[in-house]
Amino acid sequence: MTKPATTSERVINAQPLAEHRLSDKTLIIFDWDGTLMDSIGLIVDSMHVAGEAHGFETTDKAVKDIIGLSLMNGIKILYPQANDTQLLEIQQTYAEYYIANSHSTPLFEPIEHMLQTLQQQGKTLAVATGKKRKGLDRVLDASDSHDYFAITRCADESGSKPDPQMLTDILDYTQQQVSDAVFIGDSIYDIQMATALGMTSIAVNYGTATSAELAAQNPTYQVDTPQALVDLLCG
Structure with missing residues (x-):
């Protein structure tokens, strides 16, 4: 068999x-x-930290769905209500958290x-x-x-x-x-x-x-x- x-x-x-x-x-x-x-787990965590730091929330699934796009394009999809200044702030917070924890990927x-x-x-x-x-x-x-x-x-x-x-x-x-x-x-x-x-x-x-x-x-x-x-x- x-x-x-x-x-x-x-x-x-x-x-x-x-x-x-x-x-x-x-x-x-x-x-x-x-x-x-x-690195998917760190990307998801970083996006949650970045969004919540500026008053926005999303889901794990939503973050996973934008992985593969450029970072800013993904942020715009996740947080369409954010203005240009907030989008840049989210991007910066994301980058800082990701870099600080990238040893875990x-x-x-x-x-x-x-x-x-x-x-x-x-x-x-x-x-x-x-x-x-x-x-x-x-x-x-x-x-x-x-x-x-x-x-x-x-x-x-x-x-x-x-x-x-x-x-x-x-x-x-x-x-x-x-x-x-x-x-x-x-x-x-x-x-x-x-x-x-x-x-x-x-x-x-x-x-x-x-x-x-x-x-x-x-x-x-x-x-x-x-x-x-x-x-x-x-x-």
């Missing part, structure tokens, strides 16, 4: 078409928060080994994130991850997701085609961004969005855990 797959072994919605074969992809592009780094346990393995296989690695450049550089330094990535692009350089400009910039820089690349992310905006270019996508269920929310975006692949992502990309 065949042993049933464990959660970490399960891949959902895999489409083994020739144009989607991951072994043929030479450019692997990752979202950061909730995909490579276990490690990479997911199997991720660094995955990055090393993909490099050894000759893959070009990149990041496309809703973070600002200053924020991404800070966490790249803290996790000693700079050297894994040929290029990283941020929302304040290329526009907020789901605008695909970040992916276009990465393709231009690496001189690779859409068909050479795969994008991995945990939010609906990530999958929408890849879909806008017709790029192969992997949705990860362990970040911001639920499995059902991600499935509704029709990613090429969908996985439950960081280990399942490692197995899919490196197997």
